[in-house]
Amino acid sequence: MRQLIRGVLLALCLVGSAHAAIDTYEFKSGAERERYRTLVEELRCPKCQNQNIADSNAPIAMDLRREIYRMLEEGQSNEQIVDYLVARYGDFVRYKPPVNAKTVLLWYGPIALLVLGFGVLAFILIRRRRGAGINASNTLSEADRARLATLLDKKQP
Numbered sequence: 001m002r003q004l005i006r007g008v009l010l011a012l013c014l015v016g017s018a019h020a021a022i023d024t025y026e027f028k029s030g031a032e033r034e035r036y037r038t039l040v041e042e043l044r045c046p047k048c049q050n051q052n053i054a055d056s057n058a059p060i061a062m063d064l065r066r067e068i069y070r071m072l073e074e075g076q077s078n079e080q081i082v083d084y085l086v087a088r089y090g091d092f093v094r095y096k097p098p099v100n101a102k103t104v105l106l107w108y109g110p111i112a113l114l115v116l117g118f119g120v121l122a123f124i125l126i127r128r129r130r131g132a133g134i135n136a137s138n139t140l141s142e143a144d145r146a147r148l149a150t151l152l153d154k155k156q157p
Contacts (some may be wrong), residue, residue: 025069032072039068039081046089 027033037054043064045056053061053068064085071081083093091097099107140148 027072035078036069036072039072039078040065042095043082043085043093044095046093052095112153 025036027036040054042051043053044060045051045053045061045064047058048062049057051061053064057069068081071084076084085093091103097106
């Protein structure tokens, strides 16, 4: 009986903590609702870092959703809204930051590292092949082979 009571109390505690806030906004049209949905899904939460504003339950994400809704109601374009958020939080809020002097390493760094890795691999392989070629050209003379054979025969019982 005690286990049942503990289970019920635990379930009640978990139900209370699982409650999440749901934003409800009234839009003038379906197109405006779609613009809002696109914006909140394309912009990253500054706190959560791996979630977009739509999926995040962080207080700052709630504030940003409210701010985006307000700016849409004022008639601002998507570009104006994104520019406002970028000016405030930096290019980090975009999942696809623009290619500029600040983000060139972000865009082209992985490709440069890949090319550098293949270059190092090719260099190592070429050196090994040259080393194998040098060893092959240093073949033993008949006298050295006979001496080596006698040495090997002496070591074997």
